[in-house]
Amino acid sequence: MTAPSTFGLSTEARNLHWLLSNLVEEVPGVHSVTVVSSDGLMLLSSDPGHLVAPAGGGGQGGPRGSSADLATIVSGIGSLTIGAAKLMDGGGVKQTMVAMDEGSVFVMSISDGSLLGVHATPDCDMSVIAYHMALFVGRAGHVLTPELRSELRKSMESTQ
Numbered sequence: 529m530t531a532p533s534t535f536g537l538s539t540e541a542r543n544l545h546w547l548l549s550n551l552v553e554e555v556p557g558v559h560s561v562t563v564v565s566s567d568g569l570m571l572l573s574s575d576p577g578h579l580v581a582p583a584g585g586g587g588q589g590g591p592r593g594s595s596a597d598l599a600t601i602v603s604g605i606g607s608l609t610i611g612a613a614k615l616m617d618g619g620g621v622k623q624t625m626v627a628m629d630e631g632s633v634f635v636m637s638i639s640d641g642s643l644l645g646v647h648a649t650p651d652c653d654m655s656v657i658a659y660h661m662a663l664f665v666g667r668a669g670h671v672l673t674p675e676l677r678s679e680l681r682k683s684m685e686s687t688q
Contacts, residue, residue: 540671541679547664548572555660557652559631562599563668563680564606566641570599571672571680598633602645605635623658636661639669642677 537545544563552558552574563572573595609621624635627650634646634657644665648657 537683538676538679540673540676541683544572544668544671544676544680547667548574551646551660551664555657557649558657559647559649560595560598561647562595562602562645563638563672564599564603564643564645565677565681566643568600568603568607569681570596570684571642571677573599573684598645598647601633602635602643605633605645606637606643609635623661625654625658632657634658634661636665638665638672640672640677642672644668 548561548563551561561572561574562570565571575595605624605626606621609624613619613621620637622637626633629650631650632648632652632654634648634654636644636658638644644661646657646661
């Protein structure tokens with residue numbers, strides 16, 4: 529993974545970039561990570577400059593197509609599970625996991641309605657990933673203010 533440029537960003541934005549990079553680099557089995565705002569826009573990505581996956585879409589490149597694909601998937605899964613929870617009077621959705629033959633996708637709610645999404649290998653340790661996601665949410669949730677979300681959106685737009 530190539531670390532995104534954090535030049536010119538606030539301390540809070542740089543800290544969130546660091547937390548995201550650390551999640552990818554330190555947790556075995558994680559391909560890519562994204563944070564999506566409550567309105568579905570990508571705020572952070574583990575590979576914002578990496579817009580096209582390697583030929584064949586497999587390997588360490590993450591989901592097929594682009595890093596924005598993971599954000600789209602996370603937003604869709606989040607919306608679907610929130611709707612299902614409302615229909616079932618289940619309360620708030622805390623975490624969703626999709627296990628596939630060739631990988632897994634995890635989605636966890638952040639306090640402001642934003643979502644943290646992780647794309648991982650099929651043989652990952654799900655409990656380790658869930659634990660590290662919860663740590664990220666605990667550390668990031670209270671600093672994800674409207675001003676910081678705006679700053680992160682602008683920085684994502686400038687890298688694409």
